[in-house]
Amino acid sequence: MDTVTKFTEVKGARKYRRRTVDQQRRIVEETLSSMRSVVEIARSHEMNANQVFDWRKQYLEGRLGVNGRECALLPVTVNEVNDSNVDEAAACPPAAPSPDAIRIQLPGGDIHVEGSVDPDRLRVVIQCLSR
Template identity: 75%
Template sequence: MDRVTEFTEIKGARKYRRRTVDEKRQIVEEALSSGRSVAEIARSHDLNANQLFDWRKQYLDGRLGVNGRECALLPVTVDEAGDSGVAEPAACVPPVSMPGKIRIQLPRGEIHVEGSADPDTLRVVIQCLSR
């Protein structure tokens, strides 16, 4: 009778690391804010780049625990009113009732808002132009 003298190790199923929502959000924010490529960031966190792209999409859709109403701070410059033709509001009129003007310059475009704007629509426009 022949005996088997060779031992072969049977590898178990691959174990995947489960990331918390906070970890995912932190990695995505790193990918969005740094000048490094997605592939480089994915490698540094032992991820597949496709997984990071999926998390980034979830993040931008507000599905990684980020409240859609939270706002990101953007650099702002204030121009002097000077001769802009915009009248100063009277002291007795609440500032909320007066329509305003906002001009936002982003790398991919410029946004001009006059009067009141829907905050959700403005957020989506800013997100799209900030990418």
């Protein structure tokens, strides 16, 4: 009796890429500043989204080499106020803020910052409100 032997090629073990801390930080910052989802960004870097979520957690906790005292500035645009678009409640001048106060208006709500604030917490709040 004749036997037929079928040859199949066995692929090698999956190769994992090692990313430097700078690469990890750059990918995480892309997820925080981009309007794309974490999954889309992970796919674009050919990696698992769970890994990016883990790096994000480490980043926000300051464990990816980010100094918690460093603060990055966000891009700001200033719009001219048109008198016809201002309602009566908004027309009243607000109370005079302290000189070190910051007011940020986002689609999801306003942020008023006075005194010293943890930059990582502020980054998370801004990220959540800008969605």
